[in-house]
Amino acid sequence: MKTIQLHINGVKRSVDTDPERTLLSVLRDDLDLTGAKYGCGEGQCGACTVLVDGQPVRSCHVRVEAVAGKQITTIEGLTQNGQLHPLQRAFLELDAMQCGYCTPGMILSGVALLANNPHPSETEIVRFMNGNICRCGTYPRIIAAIRRAAQMMKGGAR
């Protein structure tokens, strides 16, 4: 057991845990942040994606100890002052989901993409997002949603 300090969604949280555990399991089981999902546990599906210092990270593959002190953003922290992120809005507008299990990971990956590249081409979207699986096959809609969010953000929306 070890006490680890985490900065999650702008709040400091301290957890007593076996430092070997994954970030995903601590988020979900200890902190009730269940937006990050388990899909494979081997870094292959992106369902567990969270942002660590703005970069998309597969939380199933990261030991919780490794992210101590870093800025972690989960899907629960993406909404600010009750305002959805433009990409969340675009997902809703384009119904870019079916079962929605991949959705939090998709949105966080997409947010990271847009932060690095505000106007990605379709090829760039595909390349960046290819590690995220949507088994329901809503890829064309997710691509469209990322493009729409890019448009919205160009207009100054957050």
Next chain:
Amino acid sequence: MSDKLVAQASSLPVEPERYELFAAPVYDFTITRRDFFKILGGGLVVLCLLDDALAQGRGGGRGFGGAAPQEISAWLHIGEDGTVTVYTGKVEVGQNARTSLTQVVAEELRAPLSSVRVLMADTDLVPFDAGTFGSRTTPDMVPRLRRAAAAARESLLDLAAEQWKVERGTLLVADGKVHHPPTNRAITFGELTKGQKLMKSIGGDVPLTPAERWKVIGQSIPKVNGQDLVTGKHKFSSDIKRPGMWFGKVLRPPSFGAMLVAVDTQAAEAMGVTVVRDGNFVGVAAPTEHLAAKALSAIRAEWNASPQPSGKELFEYLKKNAVPPPPSPAIEEGLAAADIRLERTYTIAYIAHAPLEPRAAVAEWNEGKLTVWVGTQRPFGVRSDVARAFGIPESQVRVIVPDTGSGYGGKHTVEAATEAARLAQAARRPVKVVWTREEEFTWAYFRPAGVIEVRSGVKKDGTLTAWDFHNYNSGGSAIRPLYDIPHQRSEFHQTRSPLRQGSYRALAATANHFARETHIDELAHAVGMDPLAFRLKNLKDERLRAVLTAAAERFGWGKSKQSEGHGFGIAGGFEKGSYVATCAEVQVTHRQVKVMRLVTAFECGAVINPDHLRNQIEGCLMMGIGGALFEAVRFENGTILNPRFSAYRVPRFVDTPAMEVVLLDRKDLPSVGAGETPIVAVAPAIGNAIFDATGERRRTMPMV
């Protein structure tokens, strides 16, 4: 109870397509009017009775823990606060039934969408339902809920007429209120139902709003709970947390069919976890998943394995264990009349559903009563599975299905429910079991593999004369051709399956369409005809002709010029009441196949929600690309060789082709389901396009 649990945990093969034939539950108590209002609260209740035809084939419906009259399929409640709640045993697995059911109720009740809540799949609260499969939600549940809502609307009119002492004919319902235009009065549903305990049952005779007056049905209403999904707020079964809950893991045999000989759990027990050994079942529960996994790996077990068939002998094995069809003089006659005869064999691999949310369940015991939150397509089926495993009455088990991380036919059984319940019983606290991806790839069930043998005959002018089609193992769905063929036979042959198999999106319709529509293409080429013209020449069915023509037209069939290495293919078919045709463009370079474009025309009667229908069709096309090109379960002597996403390739962003969907909206026809059929034409269209590009015929799924 130990041997019962073993029977539950061992993987008995699920016969393909037999899964829809469930016997009726054993109990048949009647629910009283008082019970209803006790549970639902005051207001107005409309019970939907099954019409006779449906009731007979299905063994009827019950609810409230097996305590409702058998012919009830759903109920609708308008509470004293005006909230409309619909109770149905259907589940939401991404097919957007929650939204479409909300829509049809809002339409008939003339109520705002936001006032309608659909309560799905809580076995203590909803009437019995066999399960969400076979594309039955739209053709069965939609008309029933429409009738219930229409009947509720009529009752509200009665109430208002009585209350205001006015002619009923001068009233109208709109925006969740009853209006009396002559006096400019309006009253909300809540005000009308306040203090009431009204109950009404309805059969098949309630008048429904005709299609030309629809305002909500036929509209692209966004997913009603989309907001909860994009914010991470929605709790899937795997997200449920109960006070004091622990995490469970189950020890799996090293190979299929292996029996436990001896087990040493001492090291695990020393870790302060709960260890259960019950027959062949060994599992642990611990305060964290990490510790549960650690304890599990500390268990030493000895297994007795028996030799199992391997993938390389699969197709021989399937043929070897089936009875060959008898000779048919009629077929021989048809073949004799042909100028050209073809004989071909097609094979289909086992594939995995791989729903992104693996099997997951949380179980909690309370004074002998068990509650399980679980992602399944058969809430009442899982309830009886669990009850049977513990030898307790079904009324002691409550199954709650939160909207689930998809199923595709893969979550008819959810063993995690029984496993969690067994561990919770031993640990004396709630336990959650979430299968790992590897468990899901290994211990769930697969889409059946198959061998399909086809013999056919055609005249030089392109007239089909004979068709002899034999499917070994994969199933009988959509096995009969819609083409006009004077001498034909299409049969499904049962055999032994090396792997546990069961339902999958569209079942064997994919395999049968693959073989049929590939073979038809081969025949077209054999007589030197355009594949579309050849199909139309042998086809009278107007609805199939309509989708083929519509897809071809949008695709530019016969007009567009192909670039180097590109090929075009077409395929069409019919299943579960709906019609589909797909045109594909592929690019083949160095034996690499890329699907460039898919155009699909689809007709499923009157469209309820066009955008969600498109979403389903696009999803089917994406998923179909996987089975067509690369998905296959590899196995050897009782073990799965590729039980991971790194080894089992599923469609990803790079595989997304340009997609166009043409909807043929037939407002004059009843709506049927659409979550399955659009997948069936994908593989043959792609295969035919590969032939067009390369001159090489692919007769195996997957094709590369």
